[in-house]
Amino acid sequence: MRRTLLVLTVAWGCKGRSQSEPELPPPPPKVIPNAPAPADLVRAKATLGCLFDRARDAREVLTVLAEEAPLPVVRLAALTAIDRARQDGESPAAVVIADAISVLTEIDDFDGLRTAFAMADARPAPKGTRIDRDAPARARVGARSTPEGIELERVAVIRETALAGDLPTAMRMFAQLTPGDHDDSYEREPYLGALVVLGKLDEVRALIAAAKPEDRLKLTGIWLDAVLRQGAPIKDALAAALAELAVAPDKGVIYFPERQVFRRAARVKRAGELAPLYRALFLRLATTITSPIARAELDADLATALDDAAALKRLAADPSLATRFAVRSAPIGAALAAATGQKYPLHDLIRLWARSITQDTDPAFGAQLAASVCPPARPPAAAPTPAAPGLHVEVKEKARGKRQECRLHDVIVRLTDGKQTIEEQVLEGECHGACTAADKRAGEAQLAEIQKAIDSGEASESQTDYNFTDCIYSGPNPGRIDRVGDRDVALLVDHYIGAHDIDKDQYRIALEICGALYLSGTFGGTYVGAWALGELSLRETVDRRQIIVDGKSDRWRGVVFRLTLPTCPGQPTGQALESE
Numbered sequence: 272m273r274r275t276l277l278v279l280t281v282a283w284g285c286k287g288r289s290q291s292e293p294e295l296p297p298p299p300p301k302v303i304p305n306a307p308a309p310a311d312l313v314r315a316k317a318t319l320g321c322l323f324d325r326a327r328d329a330r331e332v333l334t335v336l337a338e339e340a341p342l343p344v345v346r347l348a349a350l351t352a353i354d355r356a357r358q359d360g361e362s363p364a365a366v367v368i369a370d371a372i373s374v375l376t377e378i379d380d381f382d383g384l385r386t387a388f389a390m391a392d393a394r395p396a397p398k399g400t401r402i403d404r405d406a407p408a409r410a411r412v413g414a415r416s417t418p419e420g421i422e423l424e425r426v427a428v429i430r431e432t433a434l435a436g437d438l439p440t441a442m443r444m445f446a447q448l449t450p451g452d453h454d455d456s457y458e459r460e461p462y463l464g465a466l467v468v469l470g471k472l473d474e475v476r477a478l479i480a481a482a483k484p485e486d487r488l489k490l491t492g493i494w495l496d497a498v499l500r501q502g503a504p505i506k507d508a509l510a511a512a513l514a515e516l517a518v519a520p521d522k523g524v525i526y527f528p529e530r531q532v533f534r535r536a537a538r539v540k541r542a543g544e545l546a547p548l549y550r551a552l553f554l555r556l557a558t559t560i561t562s563p564i565a566r567a568e569l570d571a572d573l574a575t576a577l578d579d580a581a582a583l584k585r586l587a588a589d590p591s592l593a594t595r596f597a598v599r600s601a602p603i604g605a606a607l608a609a610a611t612g613q614k615y616p617l618h619d620l621i622r623l624w625a626r627s628i629t630q631d632t633d634p635a636f637g638a639q640l641a642a643s644v645c646p647p648a649r650p651p652a653a654a655p656t657p658a659a660p661g662l663h664v665e666v667k668e669k670a671r672g673k674r675q676e677c678r679l680h681d682v683i684v685r686l687t688d689g690k691q692t693i694e695e696q697v698l699e700g701e702c703h704g705a706c707t708a709a710d711k712r713a714g715e716a717q718l719a720e721i722q723k724a725i726d727s728g729e730a731s732e733s734q735t736d737y738n739f740t741d742c743i744y745s746g747p748n749p750g751r752i753d754r755v756g757d758r759d760v761a762l763l764v765d766h767y768i769g770a771h772d773i774d775k776d777q778y779r780i781a782l783e784i785c786g787a788l789y790l791s792g793t794f795g796g797t798y799v800g801a802w803a804l805g806e807l808s809l810r811e812t813v814d815r816r817q818i819i820v821d822g823k824s825d826r827w828r829g830v831v832f833r834l835t836l837p838t839c840p841g842q843p844t845g846q847a848l849e850s851e
Contacts, residue, residue, distance in 0.1 A: 314637040315628045321645035330370040335618045340625040346383035360829020376408040388414040407431040427461035433468040467497035488519040489526040499535045521559045533576035542577045564591045603632045655836035658757040662783045666749045675742035677702035682747035684781045686788040694788040700746025714739030738772035756811040776801045785839035794832040794847035
């Protein structure tokens with residue numbers, strides 16, 4: 272028994288480029304306070320591009336910058352990330368816009384959010400992209416949301432509407448809430464925040480008192496964060512946090528969002544008000560965090576937010592923090608040396624990039640940083656070797672019998688010259704699951720046991736999502752062959768068993784390169800849904816250097832895979848873009 276799993280989440284990351292995709296309107300130019308001269312800013316953007324290329328995705332860079340960098344610097348990086356992504360199509364841009372909105376929301380960058388929303392609204396995202404969870408941030412800056420978007424995040428929308436100063440609307444929405452709108456764990460924190468900003472402190476205290484002991488201190492942190500964002504007096508929230516800290520179990524101390532709270536306080540220039548909490552928390556963390564290095568790093572984060580000169584002086588003598596202090600405060604050249612001396616320097620290089628465009632650094636530092644993070648300039652690439660004349664790709668299916676309901680077969684991919692086979696690859700299929708009568712009986716018995724447990728309240732329906740009784744084919748299917756430029760390119764279907772044992776398809780391409788048969792790795796695999804063969808198209812770029820696979824569906828419009836062709840006898844380079 273298999274059931275469809277519905278998940279409305281699409282994640283994406285990409286670094287590649289294509290030059291023929293439709294573009295979103297470019298972002299307006301932004302002026303950064305104390306920015307370097309325009310020539311240096313151009314270099315800074317080039318260096319930022321190299322950092323994006325080294326990161327897992329754009330969000331990693333933005334998240335590091337959001338920890339400490341000024342708002343305009345985070346905004347510049349966010350808009351640069353969007354500008355890069357939109358070259359790969361609508362969906363890549365939409366997903367990076369969603370990442371940018373998430374990060375800009377964390378730091379309450381209202382100007383950045385308004386710009387990001389204008390870009391998002393210029394071309395609506397395909398269905399299911401994470402940008403449809405942005406209604407709270409829209410409420411905070413007065414941008415319009417759809418009724419469906421508000422319904423998805425109703426409690427958080429109430430909180431942000433109140434923070435934006437529209438208390439009548441927030442109170443009217445709050446009065447319409449039912450217990451089902453806020454009684455699950457996902458809604459508890461935004462609900463507490465809504466209570467705080469609406470001034471319902473008796474309900475706030477009651478909600479915290481009713482929580483598990485290990486959760487109460489964490490909830491006071493949500494309270495503190497809300498009053499800091501609101502610009503309200505901190506006295507009641509601080510007293511509650513100190514009281515819960517005194518009695519919290521060790522697990523509760525670990526759950527407390529101290530970095531979020533102290534960084535927020537530093538951004539709104541109210542960190543000094545947290546001094547009593549800082550001192551009490553310092554004593555508890557000394558016993559609850561057993562790793563000396565982790566404890567020192569947390570101490571340094573909090574002391575930095577509070578600008579505690581004495582603590583920072585003491586911590587600067589800790590060898591485990593030497594790189595941290597060098598990157599943040601040493602002369603910029605020494606800071607670069609400290610960062611690049613690490614095994615994994617990316618995050619500190621991102622912090623140095625932020626320093627380089629906000630401080631009076633040596634004018635030569637931009638070139639030094641670029642030399643450290645950007646690959647050496649390459650000579651102009653030679654033109655790729657054209658297709659070998661007369662060679663063609665053929666794809667054949669070869670049956671191998673049947674196991675239960677699974678029809679087993681292989682796929683044979685050939686490179687031919689007339690009737691002569693130049694090269695051949697055989698892709699083998701398999702059967703998975705309950706492929707014998709005994710397996711089926713065992714699966715049926717297991718399902719019956721799960722159903723009994725569901726009926727007695729000891730199990731959930733989700734445990735029946737998996738395959739217990741089917742014999743399922745997994746492996747290649749022929750797909751189709753397109754003529755792309757001067758080559759035959761086969762788009763092969765790779766059938767596999769996805770999450771919760773759901774049938775899925777991913778793809779690969781086969782073509783002639785340097786007179787031989789080339790078979791790419793797989794691409795286009797998704798957690799939910801699957802590409803239909805007809806939703807993918809093949810094209811060659813104008814300069815004939817790349818073969819691109821584009822996707823166009825209700826949930827994704829943009830590049831899915833790109834293959835960079837070599838100058839023979841070189842090797843092609845394939846890049847699969849995450850497409851959900």
